[in-house]
Amino acid sequence: MPASRVTLADVARRAGVSRTTASFVMSDRTDMRISDEARQRVLAVAEELGYRPNLTARGLRTTVTRTIGLISDTIATTQFAGEVIHGALDTALAHDHLLFVVETSDDPAVEQRLIEGMLDRQVDALVYATMYTRVATPPPALDGRRVVLLNSLDETFDGPRVLPDELAGGRNAAAALVRAGHTDGIYSIGGRHLIPATPDGAWAGRLRMQGAEEVLAEAGLELSGTVECAWEAADGYAAVSGLLETGIRPRALICLTDRLTLGVYQALQQAGLRIPEDVSVVSFDDSALASWLRPGLTSVALPHYELGKAAVDLLLNGDQSRAVHRIDMPIRTRQSVAPPAADRS
Structure with missing residues (x-):
C-alpha cells in the first residue's frame, strides 16, 4: 500500500508552527513577520518529511497551474516533430512549467475532446500547432484563452503566430x-x-x-x-x-x-x-x-526546435499581441556547392 502524501499540516505540526506560517514559508512569502529560526525549522522539516506542494490544489486556489498544452494535428508522428516538442519542452522546463502534448489526427471530434481535457486540467496556456504550414484556425473553445498558433497562416487570429521565415x-x-x-x-x-x-x-x-x-x-x-x-x-x-x-x-x-x-x-x-x-x-x-x-x-x-521554443516563450512572457514571429532558416553548408567549372561547355 503506497504511503500517504505528506501534507502541509504535517509539516506545520512537526515544526511547531501554524499551518498558515508553514504555508507562507513554503510559498516563499516575505511580506509576513516570520522569524528566521521558524523559517529554517519549517524548511528543514519539509525536507526531512519529503513534502511536496499539491500543485493541483494550489491551481484551484490561484488559477495558475504552471502547465502548458501543445495540441496539434499530426505533428507527433512526423520526423521533425521531436525537435518542435523538444524546443517547447526545454523552454517550459526552464521556466518551471510542464508541457502536455496531444495529437488530434486532424479529427475535429478528437480535437474537441482533447481541448476539453486540457481546459478541465486548467492548463495556463496552449500552443495550437500543425504539421506543416497551412491555414489552421483554433476552435471557439479556445476563444479568450492564452494561445499561440504554430505554423498557421490564419491571418484572422487575434494573437501571436510563429512561422518559419x-x-x-x-x-x-x-x-x-x-x-x-x-x-x-x-x-x-x-x-x-x-x-x-x-x-x-x-x-x-x-x-x-x-x-x-x-x-x-x-x-x-x-x-x-x-x-x-x-x-x-x-x-x-x-x-x-x-x-x-x-x-x-x-x-x-x-x-x-x-x-x-x-x-x-x-x-x-x-x-x-x-x-x-x-x-x-x-x-x-x-x-x-x-x-x-x-x-x-x-x-x-x-528551425523546428526554435519554432517550439519561440511558441512557448511567447506564452510565458505574456505577449498576446497580434503579430507574426518569423524564425530564421539558417543554411547548413556541406559539400554539394562549389564554384562552376571554368571549362564547362
Missing part, C-alpha cells in the same frame, strides 16, 4: 550559389508547389522561390528555368532526367526539399554528372538525408 530561407539558398560564383545555368527543381492538391501547399514553395529570385536579381542574375514537380524523390528524379534529356546541362540546382533532392542526385549521377564539380546543388529542410547523401547536401534548415 521561408522568404529568408530562399534568400539563403540562392546566396550560397552566388557566393560560390554561379552566374548562369541556375535552375529550380520543384517550383512553387508543396502539395499541389491543397491551396495552402504552395506557401512554402512560393516564398522560397521569391527569396531566391530576389537574391539573384540583386546580383543582376536570374533563373535559367524552373521545373515544376511534386516534392518526393521520384519527382526529383523524373524532373532532372527530363531536363537532361532535352540537352540542357545545368550548372546549379535549387531544389525545394531534401526528399526531392534524393532523386535529383540519382538522376545527375546516372547521367555521369558529378556533384559539385559539374553541378552544384542546394536544398531545403536540412533533414537526416542532407547529411547522409554523398556528397553531403548543403541545405537550408527548417
Whole structure:
C-alpha cells in the first residue's frame, strides 16, 4: 500500500508552527513577520518529511497551474516533430512549467475532446500547432484563452503566430550559389508547389522561390528555368532526367526539399554528372538525408526546435499581441556547392 502524501499540516505540526506560517514559508512569502529560526525549522522539516506542494490544489486556489498544452494535428508522428516538442519542452522546463502534448489526427471530434481535457486540467496556456504550414484556425473553445498558433497562416487570429521565415530561407539558398560564383545555368527543381492538391501547399514553395529570385536579381542574375514537380524523390528524379534529356546541362540546382533532392542526385549521377564539380546543388529542410547523401547536401534548415521554443516563450512572457514571429532558416553548408567549372561547355 503506497504511503500517504505528506501534507502541509504535517509539516506545520512537526515544526511547531501554524499551518498558515508553514504555508507562507513554503510559498516563499516575505511580506509576513516570520522569524528566521521558524523559517529554517519549517524548511528543514519539509525536507526531512519529503513534502511536496499539491500543485493541483494550489491551481484551484490561484488559477495558475504552471502547465502548458501543445495540441496539434499530426505533428507527433512526423520526423521533425521531436525537435518542435523538444524546443517547447526545454523552454517550459526552464521556466518551471510542464508541457502536455496531444495529437488530434486532424479529427475535429478528437480535437474537441482533447481541448476539453486540457481546459478541465486548467492548463495556463496552449500552443495550437500543425504539421506543416497551412491555414489552421483554433476552435471557439479556445476563444479568450492564452494561445499561440504554430505554423498557421490564419491571418484572422487575434494573437501571436510563429512561422518559419521561408522568404529568408530562399534568400539563403540562392546566396550560397552566388557566393560560390554561379552566374548562369541556375535552375529550380520543384517550383512553387508543396502539395499541389491543397491551396495552402504552395506557401512554402512560393516564398522560397521569391527569396531566391530576389537574391539573384540583386546580383543582376536570374533563373535559367524552373521545373515544376511534386516534392518526393521520384519527382526529383523524373524532373532532372527530363531536363537532361532535352540537352540542357545545368550548372546549379535549387531544389525545394531534401526528399526531392534524393532523386535529383540519382538522376545527375546516372547521367555521369558529378556533384559539385559539374553541378552544384542546394536544398531545403536540412533533414537526416542532407547529411547522409554523398556528397553531403548543403541545405537550408527548417528551425523546428526554435519554432517550439519561440511558441512557448511567447506564452510565458505574456505577449498576446497580434503579430507574426518569423524564425530564421539558417543554411547548413556541406559539400554539394562549389564554384562552376571554368571549362564547362
